[in-house]
Amino acid sequence: MQTKLYKIIVLIVISLLLNKIVVSCKEKNSELKTIRGNQIKIGDELEPNPAILKEIQPYHDSLQSKINEVLSYNPQSLSREESPLESSLGNFYADACYLAVDTVFFKEKNKHIDFALFNYGGIRTMIPKGNVKVEDIFTLMPFENKLVVVELPGSTVQLLFDYLASRKQAHPISGLRISLKNGALVHIKIQGQNFDVTKKYWVLTHDYLQHGGDNMSFFTQPLSLYTSSFKVRDALIGNLKQQDTLHASLDNRFVQID
Template identity: 45%
Template sequence: MKKFIIHIFIISSLLSCKNKPPFLTKIEGKQLPITEGIKSKQEIEDFIKPFKESVDKEMNTVLSYTPHNLVRTDGELESSLGNLMADLCYLKGNAIFNSRTGKNIDFAMFNYGGIRAGITQGNITTQNAFNLMPFENSLVVLELSSKKIEELVYYLITENKAHPLSKQFNLVITKDGYNLKINNKPFDKNKTYFVLTSDYLQTGGDNMNFFKNSISSYNLDYKIRNTIIDYFKENDTIKVTLDGRFMKEK
């Protein structure tokens, strides 16, 4: 019995001494600042040179011309760049939507924060289009109820910003409320409206929750950046005006 106990003890000791698999106990990081002191490798530069030259050539391609600076800050509730972006997206997007459905988009709306850069007077290049819209967002058409349109109007009034709106939408803030016309007709609470926007805003981005849970939706499979580039290619001179599509009653 004594020998049996000794054998059990020895076996237990051997098992307890068995090497356990290693496991991570700590992670340490070290910051390596990128400075001018870091020397480049010539073989790497030679390798990427043709790709860089090709990209630079494409980005510097002249698409159009603007006689004035296009920015999002030159109006109180509308802007030259916002009007341009909404109108060109409506024009290009409606052609696709109509060809597929036989219907027309009522108006286009995007977000103020979606305009990422202005365009200075002079030649407009592909780089300008990428700076204006660096995201991979696409155009979508949403069918909204009149209640959703009212929520949209309340959002615009509350935000008090120059969100891009196409010229089919005309909103005037009055002392007693607001007056809204869509396609030169008074807002009709008994109908639905087709609104063009981005797939980002469709999900409630920028707190535009009225775009969520639409009656129907249509993805045009057309990136906004490509829409902008195509429009610039088709128009050698860009003309934009502030026409009072969203304003306060004087």
Template identity: 30%
Template sequence: MKNRFLIPVLAFLALTSCRTALSVANAATEKNILLTTDLPEDPAFKKVIEPYKVELEGKMNTKISYTAVDLNKQGDNSNLGNLLADYTFEGADDWAKKNGIPGGVDAAVINVGGIRSTIGKGDILMKHIYEVMPFENEVMIVKMKGSDLKGLYDYYARTQKNNPVSRLYIETDNGMSVKELINGKEVEPAKNYYIATSDYLALGGDNMAYFGKGELISTGIKLRELFIEKFRANSEIVPPKDIRLLFKNKKNKTNE
């Protein structure tokens, strides 16, 4: 008889114990810690990171080339913009010829907005390349029909934007395209062309939707690593001076 009453009582206690509310024993405000330069360094932490800091600073301050002129990205044919567009073309062209595209690439397009800094005349250090190209963008090749390249030329005619190019010549007048050349020749509508660019642009960045009509080919080459390699290979940088973008009677100024 006792067990008949004991079981329900134990069940009741178990259920009520599961629903017992938590109570706050004590609540008190604490003083905020203000992070300032006056806070002392943690000696133990500093000791751990110091070797890495020294190694990184040494790497970033390593001289990799030299320039006798300022390398900038201003204007429709900026010397730094055209230089990096040429480096993009050369890297992609070399990769293409080694990976089943015997004729290599035909041209290159990069965006001036992706060039985040300039390089003053004098020694070029490793850190300067990281400042110019802080992103982990990859070099892509887009296979396009000549007829689809019309979208590229229309883009420049419409935007009048100084996105650097290599092996392309684009001339407009009052926002209308008047001359369109690739490697010094007129575009053949039925021909396949290979255009080197960044993954950002290949996927439609900066409103370059025309790349969507092409076939994307990944190279696995990081733009920044390519630029570092190219700067290292040249003890003195001589930037290009040729005219690639000619916007006559330009109405809107979109230069970076």
């Protein structure tokens, strides 16, 4: 782990030191004269530089202690591939994000978020059984995605449901109870109420998807947009810190009807 972290920090340092630009300055004009660069191969054969290692050691030690912090205990291995339409990991993911943002959103807007949707591909790995560390959450969610809330008309939310029906994947959702039958969603309930295409809904997602990532174009032109102060990773870490044991399970929020 130390060697891996060392290489990451060395890459950052090298990016700052290499490719220096020499500028010839005159009294009135600055003219680019020369660009010099050296290529250094980064691989297993790279030997630690004692001088650089000494310089970055305090940062290494600080980072090492933070990523090894134990957040909670996970009694079972969690994977996004647990079942075709739903996973315990996805349920934990979506619920944790919903709980983190909804409390703040209600205080500011006096409204609750109706439901949350994230993408199956955004979950990059599993959470193994045992102590869950900060490092595990960084591996699970390595991106800097920020949580946002979009206001959508019912007609656009219908496009969202059409997307879920066509993809047939265990996308993390919260606040929804939906059933798939003959390629279409039926029995759609949002916070226990039947979906009404004439209503407007507040939907939690993150900024990558709000910009159309994973072909979720229905998020790109909301009636209004609320940007929270939470990153997805921070919401997950905060949720785990509040519970000694990670509680995640399937609850039939997205099912197939024969």
